[in-house]
Amino acid sequence: MNALLRLQSELGDIVSTAPLDLAASRTDKSGWIADGTPLALVRATTVAHVQAVLRIATKCRVPVVTRGAGTGLSGGACGTDGAIVLSVAGLTRILEINADDELAVVEAGVINQHLNDELAKQDLWFAPDPASKAISTVGGNIATNAGGLLCAKYGVTREAVLGLTVVLADGSLLHTGHRTVKGVTGYDLTALLTGSEGTLGVIVEATVRVRALTAGAVATIGAVFDTVTAAAAASAAITAARIRPAVMELIDPVALGLVAAYLGPEGSAGLPLGRGAFLLVQTDGPAALAEAEQAVAVLRAAGGEASLSTDAASGDRLLAIRRAMHPALEQFGRVLIEDVSVPRSRMAEMFAAIAEISARTGIPIPTVAHAGDGNLHPNFVIPRGGEADAAVPDEIWAAADEMFQAALALGGTLTGEHGVGVLKRRWLRDEIGDTSLELQRQLKAVFDPLGLLNPGTMFAA
Amino acid sequence: MNALLRLQSELGDIVSTAPLDLAASRTDKSGWIADGTPLALVRATTVAHVQAVLRIATKCRVPVVTRGAGTGLSGGACGTDGAIVLSVAGLTRILEINADDELAVVEAGVINQHLNDELAKQDLWFAPDPASKAISTVGGNIATNAGGLLCAKYGVTREAVLGLTVVLADGSLLHTGHRTVKGVTGYDLTALLTGSEGTLGVIVEATVRVRALTAGAVATIGAVFDTVTAAAAASAAITAARIRPAVMELIDPVALGLVAAYLGPEGSAGLPLGRGAFLLVQTDGPAALAEAEQAVAVLRAAGGEASLSTDAASGDRLLAIRRAMHPALEQFGRVLIEDVSVPRSRMAEMFAAIAEISARTGIPIPTVAHAGDGNLHPNFVIPRGGEADAAVPDEIWAAADEMFQAALALGGTLTGEHGVGVLKRRWLRDEIGDTSLELQRQLKAVFDPLGLLNPGTMFAA
Known part of the structure; x- marks a missing residue:
């Protein structure tokens, strides 16, 4: 029995092959559209659904692209040709809010703002604050180690994640981390999985640190x-x-x-x-x-x-x-938001480098920065067209390439908070080097020996 | 040529086989003494020394136990029979203090207090605050993801580490992380290596986050x-x-x-x-x-x-x-400091469990806790004797075992901040489970395919 039949027979009507569903699952908020057509979209609402999908994928050797709300900005969760697109947006339960221990246990599909609305009833909040918080999920937040406006003062997502439940490639469950403030038993798999962009396993549940609401005025x-x-x-x-x-x-x-x-x-x-x-x-x-x-x-x-x-x-x-x-930018076309980060002290130099590249290439690059942490978002505006125009023009990638090299030369990074995804994988080696890249590929192979988990994201296929 | 001859011929007088040096390298502040006799103690003072040791170890298939100041409390850096003990305590340079970017770049052997003394000149400080800070190194701090008194408010060591330079098993250099506040390019190897207890590579340099000294009175x-x-x-x-x-x-x-x-x-x-x-x-x-x-x-x-x-x-x-x-405890014998951590809300139950175990077994267990984060240090006092008495009596391990099981039953962990080392490895599986243990062993094998890096620490041999 092939993968689609297995999915349909085990999971019934949460499996969709409707062309509109498949088309929608090929893109994210970056505007990137993956080539080809996914095999199916599975709308999981339980951990058991996720386990079933991974078991079938492993048995049939079919790739799996995991997706939350689809608000990613690097093309990292776009359904590729022949892949099972596994949506965890339907895992929406808040399992626990514990004010005494300042933690919450939530499923991956919980919307960030919804969690904060519930926490606020107990004068608590979850600090990771991506600009997309009204529509993005906690699971997506963790899968990309998302940032936001408040990181310089309140930390990045990784610092707010205490433990995870993850479905591994073969469908088995992995629990990482702890409910305690401190804990050093074994390797920090929680941190390794945070920001792993669906390439190591499927995050289905998280124990997150919450804080007392900041008292006083703003x-x-x-x-x-x-x-x-x-x-x-x-x-x-x-x-x-x-x-x-x-x-x-x-x-x-x-x-x-x-x-x-x-x-x-x-x-x-x-x-x-x-x-x-x-x-x-x-x-x-x-x-x-x-x-x-x-x-x-x-x-x-x-x-x-x-x-x-x-x-x-x-x-x-x-x-x-x-x-x-x-x-303001979207009036003029589709916006490709870049995401370089440099040491704070080099921020003015990075702005100057962007201005120089813009002047030389004639491409406007309107830029905003989270100035407290040196994270710049240079934007490219691409005039809108049909699907054929989804590809970013070569001259924009050429300008982006110069920008990435400038950021690296200033001691910075390709991506402060959006992730590598598909759009930045070709620069991965430039930043981390051969030794690290080779190690990272081997670490992926430990979790995903068949190469089925979000292939093409982070690492070039 | 055998390993010792190679070490001596390449590294000269930083290689010691003096019986007193070898004996001292077999123990740490836990009181644990490893069996047998190490091959040699190498006192590295440069990264090149560390690379040479690892190259020779790999070539000759000799295990390497890396050590800083020897202040560990879990027996994780004790020179085992036939191993090269690699001391990085001599890598003592502070390479950079950058107030604008709130970071410092230091070698692994820098003493925590020394770093803070230098930082204080610029009204900065390094928050990780193990009780041993006057004598322990930054590298040891990172290798164990050490805690201390200030974690509930100022975070654990992992949150203060931005990047690492690590010598891998084959002697090559790995750079991880970044100098920026945010950065999500690739997997978080910095976090994976933090707390890895010398089992994945040798940390030789770290870029750490520093903070403005807290203003105001205490x-x-x-x-x-x-x-x-x-x-x-x-x-x-x-x-x-x-x-x-x-x-x-x-x-x-x-x-x-x-x-x-x-x-x-x-x-x-x-x-x-x-x-x-x-x-x-x-x-x-x-x-x-x-x-x-x-x-x-x-x-x-x-x-x-x-x-x-x-x-x-x-x-x-x-x-x-x-x-x-x-x-006060040391008057009565050698002190074995345990290190369980539980969710804050379960702390009273953990104290009750310790009191019950103590009453039933007749073994006094004086206990202190970092109450802000639920990390308890129950102590066992073992009357002093010769080296033959270094072993912890069976009835104390039996009581400790009950204590660990009680902590796990309360949603806690074996070790909040001291690490697994040798002393707690037999309980590792009880906490993390079979799936995680198997994954962690495979991750170790990626970094250390020959099993030469601190074998016997964290994982039973």
Whole structure:
């Protein structure tokens, strides 16, 4: 019996071969569309479903692409030709919230925001905060070790994951980690699986660390600088002053011009957005206001025109400037969001490198950065067309290649928080080197000896 | 040419076969002494030395036991019969301190306290804080993913490691991680190697995250409770009140009696130490005093007799009670420090289980806990004797076995921060299960196909 028949006979109507389902499963929020047609989409709602899919896949030697909400930005969960697309978006149970131990146990398909809504009832929250949190899953968050706006202060996803339940390639269950704050028994498989992009196993359940909601008010600052260099220097001065903002976002002049046009004068929150670079700073906690006042002084000393808000409404107007970035770009086409990260002290150099590549190639590269941690998102806007246009034009990859090399030369990385996926696998060796790449391939082979788990993601096939 | 001759001819006088050197390399601070006699002790002072040792070991099929300062508490770095003991204690250079990027690059043999002394000149610090910090190395810290007193607030070692340079079994160099706050390119080998106890490679250099020194005063509270259950409930009430102490240590009645006798009345800091259990709480940061006053109210409401100190001298007197624990026990023999960790909410049950095992077996088990993170150190005191007495008596292992099973039944772990080493390897399977154990052995084989790296540590041979 072939794989499809086995799936259908064991799993019934959670198995779809509807052309629309298969087509939708070939893409993600990066705009990448995988070639060919997947064998089937399986909408698992239990761990047993996931185990059955992996058993059948191993028996029939069929690849499996695991998917959550499909919000990935690197093409890492796109259904490839002949693969079983395994959706875990239907594993939506919050199994436990434990305030005493500051942890939650959730299934992989729980939406990040839904978890936070439930946690908030007990004055708790889950810190990993990808911009997609309203629509992305905890499992996807963990599979990519996702970042977000709050990492400099509150850490990346890995630091919030205590333990995992994972279905291995043969369908067996692996439990990793612990419910304790500390635990060093054996190798840290939890960390190895976090960020493994579906290539080592299928994460079905996670024990995550939660925190007490930060007490106190939030203060928000918007500041405009003449140049991106001045804005980057100002953000470094904030760090040097030992202020630790919850959010610190930098919008470069190219992006800011587009945002200003998109928002119009009424959306400018009283700031001169048409020129220069924009820095958004948000402080929280008991000392939020004092820190914000100190930050304003630092920003003004660094040449910024700064506006401090302590009420929710005007704070939201400042945040809206940052939030307008993506829609402002999307007016002009499909947005390919890159994701380089450099040491904070090299951020101004990275902005300069991007500006130089843009000027030389004639390709606009509007860029926003999580300035507190040196993670830049340079954007390429690709005019929309049919499916045939899903491919990114060669000249954009050439510019991206230069950008990646510049980031590496500055001691940085190809991807701060989106993952390697399909789109960045060709640069993997450039960053990690031959020795590491060879080891990583061997580690994958331990978990996935038949090479069935998300083949083509992270490593070139 | 055999391994010893090769070592001597390539490395000269950093190779010792002096009986005293070999004997000293067979033990660590756990008191464990490995059987037999090592082949040689090599005192590496450069990465090239380490590479040469590994190349020779691989060529000649000789095992290598890597060692830092020898402060381990699980027998994980004790020179075994016929092995090359590779000391990296001589790799002592601090290669970089970068305040802008909040990182330091250090060799493996740098003493934790020395790093912090150098960092303090720039108002920075390295948070991992094992009790041994004055004598233990950063490399040992990382190899065991060491904890300490500050983990509940400031995280474990893994969270402070950004990247590693590792000598692999064949002598080649592996670089992992990055200098950036975020980075998700490939698998997280940095985390996999952190806590790997010398079984995957030899850590020679680390890029570690450093922090701004916590501003503000420190406030210290000592409190005595009638029972350990009441003290554990009080520490839970502190957490429930959303107070986050830097330090929260709980001493049980058995240990407190010994400490009180050791310190005498003049060392009691005015507290009635002769009875009940002791809780030490230290707060830091800008809100230290306010948090401490809130904590005192919580502790008194929970039935404690509490004393708050805000000056250094009286704070030190309270801390001295905790510090007296180890010397108070050592008067009576060699101390075997166990290291179970349970979810915070189960800590009182774990203390009860230890008391029950102690009462039934007649073996005193004085216990101290890092109460903020549920990590208990039950102690066994073994009367001193000659080397023949280095072995832990069977009845103590039987009691320890019951204790480990109790911790696992409470959702805990065998070892919160000391590592598996040799002393706990026989319980590894009980905690992680067959599936994980088999995977972990295969992961080790990827890094160490010949089984030469610290064989017998973590996994039974």
